[in-house]
Every structure is written in C-alpha cells, then in structure tokens.
Amino acid sequence: MKDDTTAPNRVVETRPIKGISADQLLTEKGPELGLDPLTSCLKGRLPITVSDVNRPGLCLAGFRENFLYERIQILGETEVLFLNTLTEESRRQAISRLLDYDLPAIIVTKSLTVPPYLLAVAEEKGTPVFRTPLSTTPFIHQLTSYLTDVFAPRAMVHGSLVDVYGVGLLITGKSGIGKSECALDLVERGHRLVADDMVIITRGQKGLLLGTSNERLKYHMEIRGIGIIDVRSMFGIRAIRPRKQIDVEIVLKEWGTDVEYDRLGLDEEMRAILGVKVPVVTIPIVPGKNITVVAEVVALNHLLKTHGVHSAAQLNDSLIQGMKNDREWLGGARDASD
Amino acid sequence: MTIVNSVGLHARPASRIAQTASQYQSEITLQHGSYEANGKSIMGLLGLAAGQGAEVVIRTSGPDEAAALAALEELFESGFGET
Numbered sequence: 001m002k003d004d005t006t007a008p009n010r011v012v013e014t015r016p017i018k019g020i021s022a023d024q025l026l027t028e029k030g031p032e033l034g035l036d037p038l039t040s041c042l043k044g045r046l047p048i049t050v051s052d053v054n055r056p057g058l059c060l061a062g063f064r065e066n067f068l069y070e071r072i073q074i075l076g077e078t079e080v081l082f083l084n085t086l087t088e089e090s091r092r093q094a095i096s097r098l099l100d101y102d103l104p105a106i107i108v109t110k111s112l113t114v115p116p117y118l119l120a121v122a123e124e125k126g127t128p129v130f131r132t133p134l135s136t137t138p139f140i141h142q143l144t145s146y147l148t149d150v151f152a153p154r155a156m157v158h159g160s161l162v163d164v165y166g167v168g169l170l171i172t173g174k175s176g177i178g179k180s181e182c183a184l185d186l187v188e189r190g191h192r193l194v195a196d197d198m199v200i201i202t203r204g205q206k207g208l209l210l211g212t213s214n215e216r217l218k219y220h221m222e223i224r225g226i227g228i229i230d231v232r233s234m235f236g237i238r239a240i241r242p243r244k245q246i247d248v249e250i251v252l253k254e255w256g257t258d259v260e261y262d263r264l265g266l267d268e269e270m271r272a273i274l275g276v277k278v279p280v281v282t283i284p285i286v287p288g289k290n291i292t293v294v295a296e297v298v299a300l301n302h303l304l305k306t307h308g309v310h311s312a313a314q315l316n317d318s319l320i321q322g323m324k325n326d327r328e329w330l331g332g333a334r335d336a337s338d
Numbered sequence: 339m340t341i342v343n344s345v346g347l348h349a350r351p352a353s354r355i356a357q358t359a360s361q362y363q364s365e366i367t368l369q370h371g372s373y374e375a376n377g378k379s380i381m382g383l384l385g386l387a388a389g390q391g392a393e394v395v396i397r398t399s400g401p402d403e404a405a406a407l408a409a410l411e412e413l414f415e416s417g418f419g420e421t
Contacts, residue, residue, distance in 0.1 A: 263353050263356065263357075263380050264349050264350070264353050264380065266349055266350065312349065315349070315384070316348050316349040316350075319348055319349070319384055319387065320345050320346065320348045322387055323345070323346040323347075323348070323387055323388070323389030323390075324346075324389065326387065326389055327346075327389045327390060327391065
C-alpha cells in the first residue's frame with residue numbers, strides 16, 4: 001500500500017447533526033409521514049437526538065425503570081386501547097407517568113383518538129403531539145430510516161462525483177488540475193453528473209458511502225474560461241443524478257518522476273472516507289492524454305472485478321503457469337536425452 | 339543473465355525491471371531466445387515468458403548505458419527480491 005498522495009485535508013468531516021427539533025421533523029417529513037400536529041407547541045423541551053423510537057406501554061402501565069424518555073414516543077393501537085380500558089382516574093395517572101418526563105415528541109399512529117387529558121397535559125408541559133394515518137410498524141420504519149440519515153456521519157470532499165456505467169467515480173485532485181473538465185467530458189459522453197467541486201458524503205446503513213451535491217449548487221459546474229454552466233439545462237435530464245454510492249476514487253496528479261504510478265493493477269490501493277475503505281486509482285495528467293477514456297476504463301475494470309474478473313491477476317497466473325509448464329517440458333526433454 | 343527466482347519473470351519482477359529501466363535514458367532491450375522486448379515496457383517483458391533458469395540477454399545503449407546495465411544486473415542477481 002502506498003502513502004496518501006493528496007493533501008491530508010482532502011476529506012473534511014463535518015460535525016454530525018446532534019439533534020433536530022420536532023417542528024423540523026414536521027416541515028421536512030410531515031407531508032410524507034402524514035404528520036398532523038395536535039398541540040400548539042411544536043418544539044419540545046428536548047430535541048430529537050436519536051434515530052430509535054420507543055413504545056411507552058410499560059411506562060403507562062407503571063413500570064418506569066429504563067424508560068427511554070429521550071426517544072420519540074409512539075402511541076399505537078395497543079397503548080391507546082390500554083388507556084381506554086382504564087378508569088378515568090387511573091388513566092390520568094398513567095398519562096401523568098408518561099408526561100412527567102420531558103419528551104422530544106409523542107406520535108399517535110393510525111389516526112387514533114387520544115384521551116383529551118393527554119393533549120391537555122402535553123399542551124401544558126410543552127410536549128408536541130402529532131398524529132399520522134399510517135400504521136405503527138410501517139410508520140416506525142419510515143421514521144427511523146429518515147432519522148438515521150439525519151444523524152449519519154457526514155463529510156465534504158473537494159472533487160466531482162459522476163455515475164459512469166453505474167459506478168460512482170469520485171474524482172479528486174488539486175485545484176485547477178481538471179476535475180470539472182473531466183466530469184464535463186464524461187457527461188458529454190453520456191454519463192451522469194452528481195456533484196461538481198464539492199461532494200457531500202454521508203455514511204449510510206451497511207457502511208455505504210452516499211454522495212450528493214450541495215442543494216443550491218446542484219447540477220451547476222464552473223468551467224475555467226466559460227464560467228458557471230447549468231448541466232441539466234444544457235445536457236438534459238439524462239445527464240444528472242441526485243445521489244450516488246461512491247465506488248472508486250480517481251486521483252488526478254500532475255506527471256512527476258517522484259510519483260510512482262501503478263503499472264500492474266495487482267495491488268489495490270485503498271483509502272478511507274468516514275471510516276469506509278474505497279479503492280483509489282491515481283492517474284497521471286500528461287498533455288494529450290485522454291483522462292475521460294481512462295476514467296471510463298477505471299469504471300469498467302471495477303465492474304469486472306465485482307463480477308470476479310481480475311484481469312491483471314489472471315494474466316499473471318496464466319503466465320506463471322505457462323513458464324512452469326515450459327520448464328517441466330524442457331526438464332523432461334533433458335531427462336530423456338540423459 | 340539467468341533468472342534465479344522460482345516463479346520466473348512474472349508481473350511483479352517485470353514491473354520492477356520496467357521501473358528500474360525507466361530511470362535511464364538509454365535504450366534497453368531484453369532478449370530471451372528469439373523474443374526481444376523493450377526493457378521499459380511491462381507487457382513486452384511479460385511476453386518474454388522467462389521462467390526459472392532461463393537465460394536473458396540485456397542490451398543497453400545510450401549515454402548512461404553502463405549504469406543501466408549495472409542496475410539491471412543487480413536486480414537480476416537479487417532474484418528481483420524474490421526467492
């Protein structure tokens with residue numbers, strides 16, 4: 001494995017988001033999750049800081065040890081049914097047991113009717129209560145998957161991200177070396193631009209790196225000598241893609257005698273982004289060399305490797321086998337002549 | 339020169355020869371039997387298919403031919419860092 005060949009601050013890890021408020025959840029995900037506020041307060045005393053949720057059945061029933069108050073509390077059919085079986089007085093006690101805590105939010109599923117006392121206490125305590133028509137389990141899945149994304153580790157990388165034959169190529173290198181021109185060339189050849197200049201990377205579930213663009217700069221590029229261009233308007237919808245998994249990093253480097261380039265491809269250089277290892281290919285920039293075609297071949301070679309075809313290793317194996325056979329044959333001939 | 343490492347002139351030694359040869363300006367050719375290869379070309383060197391015990395002739399010509407030859411001889415004698 002070789003040393004890092006680019007500046008160490010190539011990847012800037014941004015501080016992960018510590019918490020979001022319930023009204024942020026409402027504005028960003030409200031329409032999709034069918035969230036309907038039942039209280040006037042939309043910001044809880046506690047921000048949402050974890051992606052997991054909790055069903056507070058045991059707390060309502062009186063067992064409060066280990067109660068996970070920092071999570072969003074989900075009231076489903078069971079919880080509401082349980083409250084409705086109680087007498088008015090014990091219902092109030094049960095509700096107070098839950099709302100004693102500062103909770104980030106309470107969400108009622110299946111458009112269930114909640115006891116008015118719960119809403120009254122929530123209003124008084126400043127705990128937001130939302131209602132959704134969705135069933136509990138699908139709702140929890142959608143909510144936790146959204147929150148997991150929100151709290152995922154994030155980084156920014158100076159470079160371009162292009163989808164080439166379905167392979168996410170992250171193109172990095174010094175300023176002015178031609179990352180954008182390479183990306184533009186790829187787009188022109190029918191590939192799809194995800195982000196130029198600045199790629200925002202999140203580490204998703206299963207350790208996949210997902211790259212996307214800054215929302216405002218989306219699909220715009222700066223090309224030296226021309227200025228800012230809008231890739232979607234210029235090349236159409238086929239030329240863009242909102243996000244893409246990062247599969248390979250291509251580092252563009254000025255040709256220098258001090259740098260050793262891989263001439264075999266037997267060893268794969270890896271570099272970590274947000275703790276996830278990504279194969280790195282360093283390509284020397286020489287006037288007259290077509291980087292775009294090389295980038296396409298990097299993508300195709302990656303595809304071949306994922307399908308179990310490792311060209312360099314296979315050629316070497318067959319060569320070694322061939323030399324061995326020759327020697328055995330020669331040895332045999334020598335033995336025969338003895 | 340004789341190839342001493344057990345596997346012969348496979349991809350890794352070829353890469354080391356090409357790297358060494360590329361440091362010199364001289365023309366460098368390697369010959370195994372009737373096959374001749376440019377010492378700076380990995381694919382050419384692989385084409386030599388020189389296994390253990392094979393005799394390879396190294397020719398250098400140019401301003402730094404002596405130094406190039408010495409460096410390559412040393413590389414061959416070391417078995418390309420392999421056994």
